[in-house]
Amino acid sequence: MRRDFDAGYVRMPYRRLVADFPDESAYPIKHFRVEWGPIFHRGRLDGTARVLVIGQDPAAHEAIARRILVGEAGQRAQGLLGRLGIERSYVFVNTFLYSVFGGSGSKYVDDEGIAAYRHRWFDAIVKHQPIEAIITLGQLADTAYQLWRTTPTGAANAAAYANGRHPTFPESASRSSGITKAEGFARLCASWNEVLDTLEGSVAPDTPVEPSRYGTTITDGDLVAIPARDLPPGLPPWMGALDAWAVRAGDTKQLKRASITVTVPTAARSWPPVTG
Amino acid sequence: MRRDFDAGYVRMPYRRLVADFPDESAYPIKHFRVEWGPIFHRGRLDGTARVLVIGQDPAAHEAIARRILVGEAGQRAQGLLGRLGIERSYVFVNTFLYSVFGGSGSKYVDDEGIAAYRHRWFDAIVKHQPIEAIITLGQLADTAYQLWRTTPTGAANAAAYANGRHPTFPESASRSSGITKAEGFARLCASWNEVLDTLEGSVAPDTPVEPSRYGTTITDGDLVAIPARDLPPGLPPWMGALDAWAVRAGDTKQLKRASITVTVPTAARSWPPVTG
Numbered sequence: 001m002r003r004d005f006d007a008g009y010v011r012m013p014y015r016r017l018v019a020d021f022p023d024e025s026a027y028p029i030k031h032f033r034v035e036w037g038p039i040f041h042r043g044r045l046d047g048t049a050r051v052l053v054i055g056q057d058p059a060a061h062e063a064i065a066r067r068i069l070v071g072e073a074g075q076r077a078q079g080l081l082g083r084l085g086i087e088r089s090y091v092f093v094n095t096f097l098y099s100v101f102g103g104s105g106s107k108y109v110d111d112e113g114i115a116a117y118r119h120r121w122f123d124a125i126v127k128h129q130p131i132e133a134i135i136t137l138g139q140l141a142d143t144a145y146q147l148w149r150t151t152p153t154g155a156a157n158a159a160a161y162a163n164g165r166h167p168t169f170p171e172s173a174s175r176s177s178g179i180t181k182a183e184g185f186a187r188l189c190a191s192w193n194e195v196l197d198t199l200e201g202s203v204a205p206d207t208p209v210e211p212s213r214y215g216t217t218i219t220d221g222d223l224v225a226i227p228a229r230d231l232p233p234g235l236p237p238w239m240g241a242l243d244a245w246a247v248r249a250g251d252t253k254q255l256k257r258a259s260i261t262v263t264v265p266t267a268a269r270s271w272p273p274v275t276g
Numbered sequence: 277m278r279r280d281f282d283a284g285y286v287r288m289p290y291r292r293l294v295a296d297f298p299d300e301s302a303y304p305i306k307h308f309r310v311e312w313g314p315i316f317h318r319g320r321l322d323g324t325a326r327v328l329v330i331g332q333d334p335a336a337h338e339a340i341a342r343r344i345l346v347g348e349a350g351q352r353a354q355g356l357l358g359r360l361g362i363e364r365s366y367v368f369v370n371t372f373l374y375s376v377f378g379g380s381g382s383k384y385v386d387d388e389g390i391a392a393y394r395h396r397w398f399d400a401i402v403k404h405q406p407i408e409a410i411i412t413l414g415q416l417a418d419t420a421y422q423l424w425r426t427t428p429t430g431a432a433n434a435a436a437y438a439n440g441r442h443p444t445f446p447e448s449a450s451r452s453s454g455i456t457k458a459e460g461f462a463r464l465c466a467s468w469n470e471v472l473d474t475l476e477g478s479v480a481p482d483t484p485v486e487p488s489r490y491g492t493t494i495t496d497g498d499l500v501a502i503p504a505r506d507l508p509p510g511l512p513p514w515m516g517a518l519d520a521w522a523v524r525a526g527d528t529k530q531l532k533r534a535s536i537t538v539t540v541p542t543a544a545r546s547w548p549p550v551t552g
Contacts, residue, residue, distance in 0.1 A: 001299035009509050010286050018509040023277035029547045035540050037512035064340060064538070066510055101547075232508060233285050233294040234342055236313035249537070253550040259539040261525070262340070264311050271305045271377075274529040 003237075004229040006042075006067070013124045014045050017117075021097060026113030031105040032098040033257070036063040039098075041121075042070065042230050043091035049129040050089040051203055052122070052159070053077060054141040056166055057096040057105070060246040060260045065239050068094050070226045073167035075242060077137060078224035080164070080192050083212055085205020088229065091129065093121050095144040101257070109143050118144060123153045131159045133203045135195060138166030160202035165191040170218075182217065189214035238268035279513075280505040282318075282343070289400045290321050293393075297373060302389030307381040308374040309533070312339040315374075317397075318346065318506050319367035325405040326365040327479055328398070328435070329353060330417040332442055333372040333381070336522040336536050341515050344370050346502045349443035351518060353413060354500035356440070356468050359488055361481020364505065367405065369397050371420040377533070385419050394420060399429045407435045409479045411471060414442030436478035441467040446494075458493065465490035514544035 009018040021038045029035070039058040043049060053069075061071035069077055069092050081090055095109060095118065108114055125131060134157075136142045142163040148154035166172070169191075170184030179187075193213045200211060214222065226240035238245060243265035250256035285294040297314045305311070315334040319325060329345075337347035345353055345368050357366055371385060371394065384390055401407060410433075412418045418439040424430035442448070445467075446460030455463075469489045476487055490498065502516035514521060519541035526532035 001301075002296045005285075005294065007286060007291065008284050009281075010283060015283065018281065020278045021510075024546070025277075035512060035514075035544060035547065037510045037515075039510055066342075066508060232342060234297075234313045234315055236311060238311075239313075253552045254545075255539075257540075257547065257550050258545055259537055261535055261537045263531075263535040264533075268311060269530075269534055270300070271311065271533065274533050276529045 004227070005233040005235075006230050008232065009040070009045070011045065013120075013128070014041075017120060017124065022113050022117050026111065026117075027096070027098050027108070031101055031108065032057075032096065033063075033101050034098050035258075036099065036260075039063065039066060039068050039094075041091060041093050042067040042074070042226075044089060044129070045091065047129055048089055049091040049125065050132045051081065051084070051086050051091075052125055052129075052131050052134045053081070053090060053092045054134065054136045054144055055092055055094045056138050056140050057094055057098065057100045059099055060248050061239075061244070063099070063260060064246050064262055065235060066232060067226075067230060068092050070231070070240060071246070072223075072244065073137075074226060075223040076167035076218055078226060079218075079222045080135075080195065082224045083196055083209065084199060084203050085207050085209040086203060087206045088227065089206050091125055093118070093125065095140045106140055109140050110147055115144070115147055119148050119151055119154070122148050123151075126153065126157055126159070131157075133160040133162070133199050135199070136161075136163045138169070141166075160199055162195040162198040164188075164195040185217040188218065189216055236264075236268070238265050241265070241268070243267060280503070281509040281511075282506050284508065285316070285321070287321065289396075289404070290317075293396060293400065298389050298393050302387065302393075303372070303374050303384070307377055307384065308333075308372065309339075309377050310374050311534075312375065312536075315339065315342060315344050315370075317367060317369050318343040318350070318502075320365060320405070321367065323405055324365055325367035325401065326408045327357065327360070327362050327367075328401055328405075328407050328410045329357070329366060329368045330398075330410065330412045330420055331368055331370045332414050332416050333370055333374065333376045335375055336524050337515075337520070339375070339536060340522050340538055341511060342508060343502075343506060344368050346507070346516060347522070348499075348520065349413075350502060351499040352443035352494055354502060355494075355498045356411070356471065358500050359472055359485065360475060360479050361483050361485040362479060363482045364503065365482050367401055369394070369401065371416045382416055385416050386423055391420075391423055395424050395427055395430070398424050399427075402429065402433050402435070407433075409436040409438070409475050411475070412437075412439045414445070417442075436475055438471040438474040440464075440471040461493040464494065465492055512540075512544070514541050517541070517544070519543060 174181040449460040450457040
């Protein structure tokens with residue numbers, strides 16, 4: 001079976017970046033899930049990325065696949081890139097290397113040890129790849145971008161820029177504020193349509209697409225699976241497909257923090273059913 | 277934090293080998309856990325491996341870490357290499373790319389599609405790395421080796437050779453035959469002492485060690501953790517440490533096949549306990 005894969009952190013400066021990274025001394029373990037290890041990126045590091053997408057922090061799927069934005073949020077973001085005709089010439093980097101735990105992680109966005117390392121990634125990417133546009137997803141990612149713009153390399157960067165809401169804004173906003181999930185989706189779509197308004201024309205598509213806009217919600221048709229070329233060698237195809245496959249279970253909060261259960265989605269269970 | 281890592285399948289011919297591999301058409305999904313994807317190797321692919329270890333098939337830990345022989349079996353094998361003074365100049369490849377499911381997988385050891393691909397790995401390793409000794413763990417691995425010896429490259433190979441029992445022989449033999457686990461451990465130790473008898477002198481150690489032999493069982497002191505340099509970038513240290521962290525759970529046999537639960541070992545939970 002032929003299957004594409006991401007060879008990973010083969011070249012400098014990325015090879016150096018993944019060999020020495022901020023740990024608990026920069027990311028307090030009370031507020032970040034440092035125990036799952038850093039998860040660095042997804043997408044091209046070979047000099048072909050033309051869009052840099054800045055996300056927020058990894059979650060359960062990402063801790064297993066060892067690439068960021070592979071779960072639901074990533075598939076929504078992949079759909080946004082698709083509307084720009086960008087199928088492969090992108091790279092994702094997050095604001096945080098580790099998953100935020102609880103509500104206090106966001107205040108660390110401008111911590112020196114965290115920001116300095118993040119700036120090294122941004123610097124490496126704009127130096128070694130022909131980035132035409134930068135998209136940030138969510139407020140923290142926008143802050144990460146603005147902080148970088150105060151550095152010499154960030155200030156000199158001429159890429160087009162657009163900030164959109166975080167892909168899981170509907171879920172988080174409906175939990176934390178008074179709005180309904182439907183209203184959250186409507187706001188996400190409006191925000192992402194603005195991103196498209198800003199960037200169409202600034203980014204040469206991999207494959208020309210007719211301009212299109214989101215409706216008032218994200219439908220299944222707006223999700224795009226994670227390409228095999230973004231995943232480490234040997235990962236099964238369902239780890240990039242649309243069905244969720246990782247969850248933090250555990251009967252207590254402590255065990256929930258300590259564990260992730262990976263389940264092959266029903267659609268991918270091609271074996272003869274095992275009974276008993 | 278500085279942390280070593282395995283950069284993976286960077287070079288030819290390995291890069292080609294992981295891009296096109298046998299799937300369900302060679303490995304019947306009734307007998308192999310093809311759904312977790314192929315897991316190819318552990319150790320050096322950079323021309324520095326002097327010992328090739330052939331194992332059997334990956335299990336739960338390996339499906340998550342995406343390297344073979346990282347769980348209990350791997351730590352026992354790592355201890356065996358340690359007694360030869362081999363700390364880094366090794367490479368592990370398995371008889372099977374996928375975990376055997378149920379009791380009928382072993383008959384596929386000589387299936388053409390399976391053996392031919394395995395031979396390509398062995399050929400690549402002996403061609404591109406200065407292999408001085410080959411160790412097989414278990415009967416299937418010995419069969420895999422003997423089959424390869426009937427090929428031109430295998431026949432021409434002059435590396436020293438030793439077969440030892442599979443590292444989890446005590447557990448499997450006590451389940452499937454009448455012997456006690458203690459007797460199984462005694463046989464494993466005797467077998468691995470014979471491997472040492474055979475290979476001492478044939479393998480130049482990475483670090484000189486005093487010759488030593490196993491007692492009548494495998495103690496915790498006989499286990500060696502998986503080095504960071506064998507694991508993909510970013511994996512947390514506990515994925516190479518001695519405590520088990522992956523299990524196939526699930527309330528039904530079907531769900532047990534479909535899932536793996538990863539749990540950070542207690543010793544690695546350095547966060548303030550989460551209550552509730």
